[in-house]
């Protein structure tokens with residue numbers, strides 16, 4: 001495991017995550033203005049609340065040690081609070097529905113053009129971007145420029161002071177070290193490129209996953225009630241001013257729900273890989289070919305592109321039980337129900353990938369999801385208008401869409417009311 005990404009470092013973030021979730025909850029209460037129920041479009045709020053990962057990456061990239069949580073957290077949260085208070089911030093505007101605006105339901109021509117552009121050399125792509133009118137590409141470029149501008153501005157403000165204390169444990173340095181060997185150093189432009197490539201998409205994953213959790217809690221009201229009971233019992237027993245990672249250890253049902261949602265609605269539904277050498281991939285269960293014969297292994301050639309379906313693996317009945325297609329957090333509480341596999345970094349799931357390119361932020365993501373879940377379900381009851389049909393939209397990651405309003409992009413309007421006190 002890479003230093004800087006361990007449980008200890010991740011757990012120091014929990015109070016910050018919890019404050020962020022509580023702040024979002026306070027905003028909702030303000031908006032309710034004494035009404036009994038209020039409709040909240042969940043993705044619009046969670047995207048703003050978790051936007052700080054966008055800033056975490058450039059901070060880290062330029063030398064803030066991940067263990068300096070106070071400096072890092074406060075700097076990042078200054079910006080994050082702006083996002084929650086005000087939707088007009090530059091980054092907030094460009095990231096709002098970025099992927100839905102640019103990737104949802106592309107037509108045949110768009111798919112063809114994007115594949116052609118991907119094959120072009122860099123200078124031709126630059127020419128294309130600068131000269132060919134294309135609204136979606138222009139929006140993507142504007143988003144990229146905005147994130148770079150903010151990143152560079154933060155670098156100027158902070159890096160001089162913090163670079164001197166850099167122990168090389170920040171996200172981008174670690175990625176760079178792994179990719180280039182211990183002596184290798186990334187220069188700022190490469191760090192920005194690396195940030196765009198790997199960390200930027202990571203900003204939306206926790207936000208989307210929170211939407212799916214709340215949706216499943218609306219569909220499964222018994223799960224929601226049982227979860228609230230657990231949260232309130234544990235909080236009463238522990239009587240702590242703020243959440244810590246240890247609080248979550250006392251909440252097995254909440255932990256089971258987080259695992260189940262990461263299984264049932266993996267934010268990244270598939271992964272693209274390329275074979276680095278000729279190899280044979282053995283299959284744990286044979287599949288039947290078109291000729292009716294069983295296939296036990298698949299030969300791959302160096303350079304061959306492979307798409308791994310996380311969504312399919314996560315619902316494999318051989319691993320997760322006969323009811324793998326249902327949302328059932330209890331599967332995680334029954335010994336032996338989920339077959340143990342040496343796959344993935346968390347709970348046998350493929351959700352965070354696996355091997356040496358697995359998600360570096362998975363511990364942060366799990367703790368962030370837990371903190372949001374605890375704060376929100378403690379305070380509110382969630383329900384959904386039964387007439388609304390929510391469907392999944394694939395834009396590189398999975399977003400919730402309202403049937404009949406797909407053109408509006410990511411949406412999940414839920415009815416929210418204050419959960420009655422049990423004291």
Ligand code: HEM
Pocket residue numbers: 053171175198199202203205206209266267268271350351352353354355356357358359360361362364365
């Ligand atoms: C629910 C939340 C998240 C999910 C589902 C998720 C999932 C993934 C997946 C599937 C990959 C690719 C793995 C592979 O190719 O094998 C990945 C890579 C990555 N993720 Fe996450 N991620 C999440 C949150 C985060 C967060 C919060 C961070 C913040 C630091 C993060 C940082 C990264 C980085 C840096 C990589 C690139 C790793 C590399 O190239 O070596 N992720 N993530």
